[in-house]
Amino acid sequence: MELPFLTDSPRDRLSQVRVKAQPDDFIVEEIPLYLPSGRGDHAYFWIEKRGVSTHDAARQLAGALGKRPNDAGVAGLKDAQAVTRQWISFEHVAPERAEQLELGPALRVLAVQRHGNKLRMGHLKGNRFRIRLRLGQPPAAASPAPPLPPAPAELTDAARALFAELSRRGVPNYYGPQRFGRGSRNPSLGRCLVQAAEAAFCEGLKAAGISPSRARDRRFRNLMVNAFQADLFNRVLARRLDRFGTLLPGDLAWLHRNGAVFKVEDPAKEQPRCDAFEISPSGPLFGPKMPLPEGEPGRLEREVLAGSGVTVEDFGRREAERQPGARRPLRVLFLEEPDVRTDEAGVVLSFALPSGSYATVVLRELVGDGPLEEAPGDA
Numbered sequence: 001m002e003l004p005f006l007t008d009s010p011r012d013r014l015s016q017v018r019v020k021a022q023p024d025d026f027i028v029e030e031i032p033l034y035l036p037s038g039r040g041d042h043a044y045f046w047i048e049k050r051g052v053s054t055h056d057a058a059r060q061l062a063g064a065l066g067k068r069p070n071d072a073g074v075a076g077l078k079d080a081q082a083v084t085r086q087w088i089s090f091e092h093v094a095p096e097r098a099e100q101l102e103l104g105p106a107l108r109v110l111a112v113q114r115h116g117n118k119l120r121m122g123h124l125k126g127n128r129f130r131i132r133l134r135l136g137q138p139p140a141a142a143s144p145a146p147p148l149p150p151a152p153a154e155l156t157d158a159a160r161a162l163f164a165e166l167s168r169r170g171v172p173n174y175y176g177p178q179r180f181g182r183g184s185r186n187p188s189l190g191r192c193l194v195q196a197a198e199a200a201f202c203e204g205l206k207a208a209g210i211s212p213s214r215a216r217d218r219r220f221r222n223l224m225v226n227a228f229q230a231d232l233f234n235r236v237l238a239r240r241l242d243r244f245g246t247l248l249p250g251d252l253a254w255l256h257r258n259g260a261v262f263k264v265e266d267p268a269k270e271q272p273r274c275d276a277f278e279i280s281p282s283g284p285l286f287g288p289k290m291p292l293p294e295g296e297p298g299r300l301e302r303e304v305l306a307g308s309g310v311t312v313e314d315f316g317r318r319e320a321e322r323q324p325g326a327r328r329p330l331r332v333l334f335l336e337e338p339d340v341r342t343d344e345a346g347v348v349l350s351f352a353l354p355s356g357s358y359a360t361v362v363l364r365e366l367v368g369d370g371p372l373e374e375a376p377g378d379a
Contacts, residue, residue, distance in 0.1 A: 003174055007365050015370050017367045023050050023051055025346075026079065030124060032124060033123045037113075038113055040117070042116065048085045049108075050083050051080060053080040054077045054086065060103055061088055061101075064101045073089035074119060096112075126353055131363065132343070132347070133349065135155065158366060159366055160340050162362075163351070167338070171331060173332050173361075177360060178358070186224050186227035187228045188204060189204045191309070194228060195310060229286055230285075232286055237330050240300065245281075246271070250293045250296065261291065280330055283327070283328055285328055287323040288313050288325060332353060
């Protein structure tokens with residue numbers, strides 16, 4: 001679906017900006033929930049990868065260490081079309097073996113430390129981004145002539161204004177386009193699984209040119225259902241965007257400090273905490289164990305769900321990998337003060353977001369959807 005924008009950035013003027021023109025233009029560094037202690041049976045590898053997905057990096061590292069890919073522990077998945085740094089853990093591996101690894105130019109081990117437990121998904125505070133936006137060149141001959149690309153100063157000023165507004169109002173916590181796959185195919189595949197429409201799911205794989213063997217891959221199936229949940233969340237947020245920082249009667253508020261959720265009984269009493277970004281309204285990742293809000297927020301979520309053709313209970317099906325459901329904040333704050341600089345190649349944005357939030361959502365507020373649709377991305 002076409003998502004509304006929160007801000008009034010001059011996106012038409014900035015639509016010729018190029019994103020991910022080179023892997024070094026998009027650098028992501030994991031902000032861990034904790035650092036390795038230096039003691040224990042698990043070796044934590046701080047890796048840097050270029051043009052490689054997290055799963056492929058884990059497979060390569062496992063193979064070099066004589067381990068199974070499933071032995072790898074990761075805190076989060078990182079974009080393949082980028083330069084990314086993150087921790088990957090393996091049990092019963094001598095850290096000094098890192099010096100013997102030959103992984104090639106696309107994957108390097110930068111450091112190794114011991115720790116007492118396996119790294120688990122979600123053991124992550126957030127991600128730090130350094131993104132270079134390059135100023136596009138108009139085609140040599142076009143009719144009608146496209147607008148001239150913006151000057152670096154114009155892009156810099158627009159980025160600084162955007163960061164100021166998002167720091168004041170919060171970042172819409174939309175799921176980014178990479179969650180939905182090429183051509184946004186993943187949510188429809190996930191809906192087939194939630195509806196237990198296995199034949200339609202297999203037909204969808206065929207139409208998308210995906211190997212039929214993926215139909216039996218539980219991790220792949222889970223990702224497809226998660227994409228469907230993400231699409232429904234985005235639809236709720238899109239309808240709530242003009243009030244995504246306002247608590248309504250019956251809301252389920254998200255406590256940013258620890259991710260706890262509680263029912264809002266008195267919006268006027270709780271709104272000052274919302275204004276201070278201690279709490280925010282939350283939205284649905286539908287599932288049979290997810291609490292539903294009451295009042296207007298509850299009606300909105302039920303309408304979105306009814307329009308999808310599924311029920312909350314459908315997400316608990318075996319075919320849907322038995323999704324329990326959860327809540328997700330409608331907005332997030334930058335974890336660090338964002339920054340804008342220029343270099344010889346373009347304008348460089350630096351900012352950090354909590355785990356599970358998308359840098360592409362910040363970028364689309366600045367430059368629109370066009371540059372992101374043209375940028376290389378994950379399948």
